[in-house]
Amino acid sequence: MKSEIQVFREYIRGRRLRRTPEREQILQEIFEIHGHFDVDELHLRLRDKASKVSKASIYRALPLFIDCGLVREVDFSDGHWHYEHVYGHAHHSHLRCLGCGEVLEFEQPGLGCLEAHLAQEFGYRIKGHQLQVHGFCATCQEAE
Amino acid sequence: MKSEIQVFREYIRGRRLRRTPEREQILQEIFEIHGHFDVDELHLRLRDKASKVSKASIYRALPLFIDCGLVREVDFSDGHWHYEHVYGHAHHSHLRCLGCGEVLEFEQPGLGCLEAHLAQEFGYRIKGHQLQVHGFCATCQEAE
DNA sequence: GATGTAATTGAGAATCAATTACAATAATAC
DNA sequence: GTATTATTGTAATTGATTCTCAATTACATC
Ligand SMILES: [Mn+2]
Ligand SMILES: [Mn+2]
Ligand SMILES: [Zn+2]
Ligand SMILES: [Zn+2]
Numbered sequence: 437m438k439s440e441i442q443v444f445r446e447y448i449r450g451r452r453l454r455r456t457p458e459r460e461q462i463l464q465e466i467f468e469i470h471g472h473f474d475v476d477e478l479h480l481r482l483r484d485k486a487s488k489v490s491k492a493s494i495y496r497a498l499p500l501f502i503d504c505g506l507v508r509e510v511d512f513s514d515g516h517w518h519y520e521h522v523y524g525h526a527h528h529s530h531l532r533c534l535g536c537g538e539v540l541e542f543e544q545p546g547l548g549c550l551e552a553h554l555a556q557e558f559g560y561r562i563k564g565h566q567l568q569v570h571g572f573c574a575t576c577q578e579a580e
Numbered sequence: 581m582k583s584e585i586q587v588f589r590e591y592i593r594g595r596r597l598r599r600t601p602e603r604e605q606i607l608q609e610i611f612e613i614h615g616h617f618d619v620d621e622l623h624l625r626l627r628d629k630a631s632k633v634s635k636a637s638i639y640r641a642l643p644l645f646i647d648c649g650l651v652r653e654v655d656f657s658d659g660h661w662h663y664e665h666v667y668g669h670a671h672h673s674h675l676r677c678l679g680c681g682e683v684l685e686f687e688q689p690g691l692g693c694l695e696a697h698l699a700q701e702f703g704y705r706i707k708g709h710q711l712q713v714h715g716f717c718a719t720c721q722e723a724e
Numbered sequence: 725g726a727t728g729t730a731a732t733t734g735a736g737a738a739t740c741a742a743t744t745a746c747a748a749t750a751a752t753a754c
Numbered sequence: 755g756t757a758t759t760a761t762t763g764t765a766a767t768t769g770a771t772t773c774t775c776a777a778t779t780a781c782a783t784c
Contacts, residue, residue, distance in 0.1 A: 511657050513655050531702060534707060550688060560718070562715035563716070565714070566711070567691075567710070568710050569698055569708075572704060
């Protein structure tokens with residue numbers, strides 16, 4: 437399996453885009469984040485490391501990472517986008533606590549089959565799906 | 581089954597809120613919309629009927645309708661919220677075309693079972709789920 | 725290693741959905 | 755009717771994201 441930075445560099449070259457320290461700093465930081473993140477968090481983490489990368493550049497870089505399969509958008513329906521490092525990770529769904537925001541991951545194998553079924557029934561070329569389940573974790577149930 | 585307006589009026593009374601013509605106009609209009617809608621569309625439709633309800637009031641009323649189970653938020657991940665009339669409708673998921681925005685509905689019965697399973701495994705009290713599938717419809721595939 | 729080019733950057737302005745402050749109005753309880 | 759207090763419309767505000775623009779920089783070519 438190619439290293440992630442290698443995947444990104446090949447993608448950049450293939451598109452006649454440019455390899456910049458900003459983009460690689462951002463990507464490097466994403467590799468070091470365990471779990472989900474948003475633009476603000478990523479920006480703060482870079483700031484903490486004395487990187488001067490601007491938010492605008494982060495916003496501009498993320499679509500590239502997504503396009504080459506290193507990052508995935510995660511929608512927690514809370515008003516802004518979240519992201520996760522996805523290269524080499526299994527596809528999974530999220531169970532989110534409405535109280536404290538905790539996010540657990542689980543796999544739901546049946547959905548591949550559902551995609552095939554929908555493709556056939558409606559004539560769609562399916563690109564993907566998102567399943568999120570929400571509720572209250574044990575701790576937040578007590579607090580209610 | 582109680583009528584929807586009745587559900588709303590009981591909810592309003594129970595909370596010591598006030599029954600206003602604006603809220604009932606908005607609700608009435610929602611009943612007449614077939615399918616999904618957003619705030620802007622709802623506002624325009626009310627305008628067309630010479631109603632002077634403001635957008636702010638729509639934004640303030642929707643959470644009430646959601647809270648009493650008449651309306652559901654629908655997340656198409658396109659930058660703003662959509663809604664649908666939900667009272668008496670079966671729960672369903674959405675298949676959306678990334679090209680033209682068409683939305684089809686389908687049922688996926690296995691997810692009730694999944695909720696029970698997750699509740700048990702992680703100790704959550706599950707409140708609901710959202711499944712969206714996206715891809716390209718037959719027409720948009722050709723156009724590519 | 726200079727040079728031309730076109731992509732990229734940071735700063736700040738613009739956008740857009742959604743929320744909020746405020747003063748005027750109106751629904752309910754008495 | 756009167757008092758109370760929720761609700762309204764307007765306009766201002768917020769916050770995430772995108773855009774603009776001038777300055778910088780990566781990369782191909784000489
Ligand atoms: Mn995840
Ligand atoms: Mn629907
Ligand atoms: Zn919790
Ligand atoms: Zn389409």
